[in-house]
Amino acid sequence: MLSKRFKNVLLIALFSSVIFSCKEDDDEATITPPRDRSVQYVEDASLIETYLEEHYMTVDADMNVTIAKITDPLTQTSIKLQTDYPLQFMENVDNDTRVTYLKGGRINDPVKYKLYYILLNEGGGQRPTTVDSTFVDYRGWNFSNVEFDRTSSPVWTTYPAPQLEFISGFRQIVPLMKTPETTTVNEDGTTSFTNYGNCVVFIPSGLAYFNSSRGANILPYSNLVFQIKLKGLRYNDHDRDKILSKDEIYNPQGDTDIGFFNQDTDLDGIPDFLDTDDDGDGVLTRNELKIPGTTPQQYYQFNDIPACNGDQVTPTRTKRHRDPTCF
Ligand SMILES: [Ca+2]
Ligand SMILES: [Ca+2]
Ligand SMILES: [Ca+2]
Incomplete structure (x- = not known):
């Protein structure tokens, strides 16, 4: 019975990307047994605070962010202290990675994470939930400021997508943004977006790949930075019962x-x-x-x-x- 019901979910088209927590990458390595998540988070939280204190950011005309180590404290203000783009955070963030898609199937992770982010622009359209399909541009880099991935044009995300899911820290920040106010297909076939959601998020390893690596620039226990732009959205009806999934949530405060x-x-x-x-x-x-x-x-x-x-x-x-x- 279960398999029949889940078939609907599995029929959803999957889209590939490096930042999926894919289990099949050739260049993936996993350290086992993993470290205790609470112990690791104490270390990661400290590294994130230091990163925010020792780096500054610049924002270009297209609202693309570059982060670099402070070399001249007189002219470069840390990410934490600058006020042009206020640093904000979500507290008590749970790791919503799933072991199964049944109730109670959340990963065994007791940590209440603090997720720092900068909302460069909220956007003027519609807001997704964590289970909707989103059309995103993104760029990711590690705490040495080495980029490991970027999109050349927006890609679709979907959820649930067993084996191919975006990391928890990425998905949980996207609902802070809204889609573009306008989306226009130009005569040359390109698409223009105005007033779209745009944010930078600082993700602790526990909400990223934790004890796994992804190539040379995401080592195990790496904290990651992403800049994400929300260019589109499709509200999902996972079970095709004619009620959108965003409306099938009645009690968001579970124990x-x-x-x-x-x-x-x-x-x-x-x-x-x-x-x-x-x-x-x-x-x-x-x-x-x-x-x-x-x-x-x-x-x-x-x-x-x-x-x-x-x-x-x-x-x-x-x-x-x-x-x-x-x-
Ligand atoms: Ca049920
Ligand atoms: Ca019924
Ligand atoms: Ca539904």
Whole structure:
């Protein structure tokens, strides 16, 4: 049963890129056993603070960032102290890497990470969630400021994509940005974007490749820097039940799990956004969303889904597709 349900997920097209946490790279090496994640993070957190204190950044006309070691403190202000592009951070960030896509399948990582970032521009369009497909330009470099990857044009990300997922620290920063305000295809076939999300993020190794390497410039336990530009977005409906995945998250504050994987209406282990029958009553969610008497068949939009018998949703009466007594 599980494999049948997951087939939907696996049908999603996969896109390759160096920054996927791919397990098949020829130049990958993994140190085992891995270090204790909490111990490693103490070291990484210190290295990140030092990096932010000992480096400065310049931003060119295209809002591309270059970071270099401070050589003249009189003219170069550290990333931490400069005020043109304020350094911000998210606290208590969990590692959302998955061992399985079942509820409770998050990687065993107790660390509450601090994720530093600089939002160069928020963007004027729509905001993705961590499970939506995004169209991104990025550049990545290590703490020696050696670049290990850059896109020449935007690439699509997708999720979940077993074996090919973007690292946790990358995916969790993208929802801070919005897509372009306008996207224009020019006569010469190129595409122009205005007012798009643009940020720089400083990722501790625990939210990156941890004990694995990726070529010569990402050694095990490397903290990484990415500049990311959000150029496009596709809101996913992973289980094709006609409810966008971004709406299949009801309780983002989980205790054993987080975000989309914490909501499992019928407690069968499959989170709602991957479950074709959310309430487990044997009737597919998409069939519970049919509006009676419509030809061709119409479906309720998420916000309009009623409780049973078309009744109003209240704090004690849930939408009908999550009520196992209603089909
Ligand atoms: Ca869905
Ligand atoms: Ca379920
Ligand atoms: Ca159902």
